[in-house]
Amino acid sequence: MLVTGATGFIGGHLIERLSTGDAAIRVTARSPGSCANVARYPVEIAPTDLLDKQQVRAAVAGVRTVYHLAYGREGPEAAMVTIEGTKNVVEAAIEERADCVVVLSTMYVFGFPDSAGPVDESFPYRPYGGEYGRSKAAMERWCLNRARQNSHTRIVVLNPTCVFGPGGAAYTMLPVKLARQGQFCWIEGGRGSCNYTYVTNLVDALLQAAIVPEAAGERFIINDGCTTWRQFLGPLVSPLGDGFPDYTPKELKALPRFGPPFKLRDLISAAATAQEVRRALKRSASVRRLFSGMRDHVLPRVPLWPRRQEVVSAGAADVSAASSLPPDWLALLYGPATSGFSADKARRILNWTPRVAFETAQDETIHWLKDAGYIPDLDHALADAAA
Amino acid sequence: MREITEAVRARIPGAPVKPSRITIFGGGAVTTEYYLPAIEGLGCLASTTVVDVNDRNLGELKHRFPRVASAQAEVDDFLADCAKLTPSSDGMAIIALPNHLHVAASRAALNAGMHVLCEKPLSLEPADCADLRSLATERRRLLKVAMSRRYLPSWKLAKDILLSRQMGAIRSVLVRDCGPFLWRPKSFLFFAPSAGGVLADMGTHYLDYLSTILGPLEPVTYTDDARGGNESSLRYVLRAESANVELVLSRLDSTGAFIRVTCEKGSVLIDKADENGVWVTQADGKRWRATLDPPFPNPTWPPDFRGSSTIFLPLRALARRRSPTSRTRKR
Numbered sequence: 001m002l003v004t005g006a007t008g009f010i011g012g013h014l015i016e017r018l019s020t021g022d023a024a025i026r027v028t029a030r031s032p033g034s035c036a037n038v039a040r041y042p043v044e045i046a047p048t049d050l051l052d053k054q055q056v057r058a059a060v061a062g063v064r065t066v067y068h069l070a071y072g073r074e075g076p077e078a079a080m081v082t083i084e085g086t087k088n089v090v091e092a093a094i095e096e097r098a099d100c101v102v103v104l105s106t107m108y109v110f111g112f113p114d115s116a117g118p119v120d121e122s123f124p125y126r127p128y129g130g131e132y133g134r135s136k137a138a139m140e141r142w143c144l145n146r147a148r149q150n151s152h153t154r155i156v157v158l159n160p161t162c163v164f165g166p167g168g169a170a171y172t173m174l175p176v177k178l179a180r181q182g183q184f185c186w187i188e189g190g191r192g193s194c195n196y197t198y199v200t201n202l203v204d205a206l207l208q209a210a211i212v213p214e215a216a217g218e219r220f221i222i223n224d225g226c227t228t229w230r231q232f233l234g235p236l237v238s239p240l241g242d243g244f245p246d247y248t249p250k251e252l253k254a255l256p257r258f259g260p261p262f263k264l265r266d267l268i269s270a271a272a273t274a275q276e277v278r279r280a281l282k283r284s285a286s287v288r289r290l291f292s293g294m295r296d297h298v299l300p301r302v303p304l305w306p307r308r309q310e311v312v313s314a315g316a317a318d319v320s321a322a323s324s325l326p327p328d329w330l331a332l333l334y335g336p337a338t339s340g341f342s343a344d345k346a347r348r349i350l351n352w353t354p355r356v357a358f359e360t361a362q363d364e365t366i367h368w369l370k371d372a373g374y375i376p377d378l379d380h381a382l383a384d385a386a387a
Numbered sequence: 388m389r390e391i392t393e394a395v396r397a398r399i400p401g402a403p404v405k406p407s408r409i410t411i412f413g414g415g416a417v418t419t420e421y422y423l424p425a426i427e428g429l430g431c432l433a434s435t436t437v438v439d440v441n442d443r444n445l446g447e448l449k450h451r452f453p454r455v456a457s458a459q460a461e462v463d464d465f466l467a468d469c470a471k472l473t474p475s476s477d478g479m480a481i482i483a484l485p486n487h488l489h490v491a492a493s494r495a496a497l498n499a500g501m502h503v504l505c506e507k508p509l510s511l512e513p514a515d516c517a518d519l520r521s522l523a524t525e526r527r528r529l530l531k532v533a534m535s536r537r538y539l540p541s542w543k544l545a546k547d548i549l550l551s552r553q554m555g556a557i558r559s560v561l562v563r564d565c566g567p568f569l570w571r572p573k574s575f576l577f578f579a580p581s582a583g584g585v586l587a588d589m590g591t592h593y594l595d596y597l598s599t600i601l602g603p604l605e606p607v608t609y610t611d612d613a614r615g616g617n618e619s620s621l622r623y624v625l626r627a628e629s630a631n632v633e634l635v636l637s638r639l640d641s642t643g644a645f646i647r648v649t650c651e652k653g654s655v656l657i658d659k660a661d662e663n664g665v666w667v668t669q670a671d672g673k674r675w676r677a678t679l680d681p682p683f684p685n686p687t688w689p690p691d692f693r694g695s696s697t698i699f700l701p702l703r704a705l706a707r708r709r710s711p712t713s714r715t716r717k718r
Contacts, residue, residue: 026619032573033571039584040615040619042615284599372639
């Protein structure tokens with residue numbers, strides 16, 4: 001079997017599970033630097049640029065099942081990697097007559113519609129999260145359409161909700177890192193809905209999707225359950241302090257990240273004191289004469305002049321304050337939307353249920369965060385001190 | 388330089404001080420990031436050739452170091468050609484290939500009449516190391532392994548302080564090197580099963596260094612996270628004659644990187660991020676940072692560590708220079 005995106009968070013957990021079986025595992029990797037985790041397992045690493053059809057075809061050669069988790073993370077080609085890279089993988093799998101391609105998409109393709117009932121697979125595309133959501137939606141549409149045109153290789157799409165667990169990023173390490181830096185905040189008290197999926201449960205769904213024939217050509221929302229952001233993130237960030245600020249999305253966006261509000265007199269004062277401007281102006285003899293007159297007789301009487309120090313020191317203070325402000329994209333991640341997501345279709349067709357309960361999942365995640373040094377392990381520290 | 392020349396000639400007739408030729412086998416990251424900048428700093432680029440099978444690696448390398456000669460070839464093929472050269476053309480081979488090629492390449496280079504500096508680890512098998520040492524002796528050629536971190540100013544200073552016993556006997560050592568994997572190897576062979584994991588990569592530096600301070604180390608317990616592949620994290624407990632050693636390495640988590648040596652009269656801390664100084668803490672809580680001045684015995688070398696010392700280790704090892712004095716600044 002082939003796993004793309006194996007060097008990432010979910011891919012790493014998938015590899016861990018697959019390595020307990022007998023099947024040979026091949027993984028794609030764009031560069032060696034990302035392979036530290038996956039190299040722990042008995043896998044074949046195939047250097048692959050997903051935009052290179054030949055390389056993708058070589059990676060897929062001889063494979064029966066493809067788990068396609070890779071997507072474009074950053075850079076100008078991110079959307080292309082997500083969309084065209086996926087096309088290359090699926091087409092190569094079809095040409096190689098693989099049994100199945102399981103494609104990992106996201107809940108973000110649905111957005112967060114105002115709906116009386118939970119969001120399910122019948123809801124239309126309303127991609128959320130900027131280019132990430134849009135490219136995932138485009139990729140997914142193409143995959144489901146391609147599935148209808150092809151009968152041999154099953155194509156299945158999974159739309160997990162917020163995936164968390166050991167090694168997780170956006171819903172595990174990120175809030176903790178922000179809290180440590182003094183940049184975490186609640187959005188409207190954390191009342192928004194957090195639809196969550198523990199990574200172990202998602203891996204179960206990936207494996208089921210690959211073996212259930214009725215899954216062919218379908219997409220499935222994978223969601224363990226729903227709680228509030230306060231309940232989900234609280235145990236992760238509370239060891240790092242309490243009294244985190246609380247903003248609405250509008251308030252968060254309006255935080256003074258660039259210093260005090262713009263005033264023309266500040267601009268004139270800054271220009272008047274800027275070295276480059278002064279050097280340029282001094283090249284003119286007339287300006288030099290004018291400046292010396294102003295300096296000696298006029299400027300000390302102008303209200304602008306004494307503000308120079310004030311602006312400089314205020315600016316310096318604001319730079320340091322701005323760097324500890326919560327980023328405005330927090331409202332996108334942990335926002336006030338109250339949509340719930342339904343995994344009934346996955347339960348019905350994939351025979352999937354979340355095996356690990358939320359409390360256990362949260363405990364395991366916190367345990368990992370302590371072991372990895374992201375949050376203080378007070379119990380351990382106390383035991384050390386006692387010893 | 389004359390002192391080195393005389394010392395070297397007395398030990399190994401014909402061995403170069405500035406090698407007549409340097410051939411680097413392997414044009415990967417360690418060559419472009421360490422060896423070539425150091426060779427450039429020592430003024431030896433014009434007599435250096437890089438051999439690699441990968442044309443792309445060589446292209447990138449030539450772009451950064453246009454004066455370096457290059458050859459696209461397999462190691463054996465290139466050395467077979469070298470063997471045809473006259474004895475006066477011998478020089479130094481630097482083996483910067485994937486780990487599993489170190490033994491064969493070192494053997495081929497020694498047989499071709501070259502002095503050898505091999506990237507660590509020389510081999511994961513003690514028998515291979517013994518064979519190569521015998522071959523080097525038989526061929527009257529130097530064979531050195533690039534345990535470069537021994538020569539970091541902070542590591543050298545800590546060793547001087549500890550061996551001077553001014554902090555009393557060593558009680559325990561904790562080595563923690565846990566941080567995300569930041570090295571960017573050019574080859575996926577870095578992670579080949581035969582290459583070894585974090586123990587072969589970083590662990591060898593620490594075990595080598597500690598053995599020069601504590602003497603032979605005996606394994607007590609070992610656990611790692613390998614699951615059929617190469618480990619990325621491990622915990623290794625060893626015992627020296629009078630001290631316990633704990634080695635905690637990880638390429639995955641970020642809990643810091645330091646060596647802390649606890650002694651009778653306090654402790655010495657080497658922060659991995661600080662290559663030029665160490666922190667000394669006395670039993671009464673007073674703490675100060677010690678630095679080595681100059682950082683390297685040769686005051687013309689750059690103060691930041693570029694592996695310069697590694698290149699001429701084989702030659703410096705023969706010069707028998709005295710250790711520089713240390714200077715402390717107390718808080």
